[in-house]
Amino acid sequence: MLLIPFVESIVGGSMSMWPRVILRSLFELLPSGKSAFSLALFFYGNGLTSSMALRLVSVCHCGACDELLQRIQSWYDAWTLSPHVAHLGIYWNMRLQTHVWLNESNTPFENIEVGFGYLRPRDWVLRSKLYNLRRTALY
Numbered sequence: 001m002l003l004i005p006f007v008e009s010i011v012g013g014s015m016s017m018w019p020r021v022i023l024r025s026l027f028e029l030l031p032s033g034k035s036a037f038s039l040a041l042f043f044y045g046n047g048l049t050s051s052m053a054l055r056l057v058s059v060c061h062c063g064a065c066d067e068l069l070q071r072i073q074s075w076y077d078a079w080t081l082s083p084h085v086a087h088l089g090i091y092w093n094m095r096l097q098t099h100v101w102l103n104e105s106n107t108p109f110e111n112i113e114v115g116f117g118y119l120r121p122r123d124w125v126l127r128s129k130l131y132n133l134r135r136t137a138l139y
Helices: 003-011 020-027 033-045 050-060 066-081 124-136
Strands: 090-093 098-101
Touching (some): 003 050, 020 050, 033 050, 050 066
Antiparallel strands (some): 090 098
16 A cells, blocks of 8 residues: 555645645654654644654655654654643644644634645655655555
8 A cells, every 4th residue: 555645545635735844844854843743733633643644754754863753753642642631733734724723623723824835836856755755655
């Protein structure tokens, strides 16, 4: 089974329509606490299991370090162990097509624009990587 189409079916949309900040964190940016938090929020909020999220990050992020994977796993653990706590995190919900608060019953959050946008034509490097991974990466 191919990884990318399977992930897209769970998350609710094509990777080329994911927020640019998520794609850049996944493919380009150096691992950091901020990128781990952004990836974990997006994947957890859109229903991706931790094992699937970690596999995706490992495949897409060339040289994904153990620290990045551990940070993502620790966020998943915190949110899973406390599902009814209002966590301070906003992510793009692919099915609702809006930013929502994590664990707040998908309450919309207004006026978020920073770091959001679909792939633009000049993002050819990301498009190329995504094209290749979509056809080769196995789950």
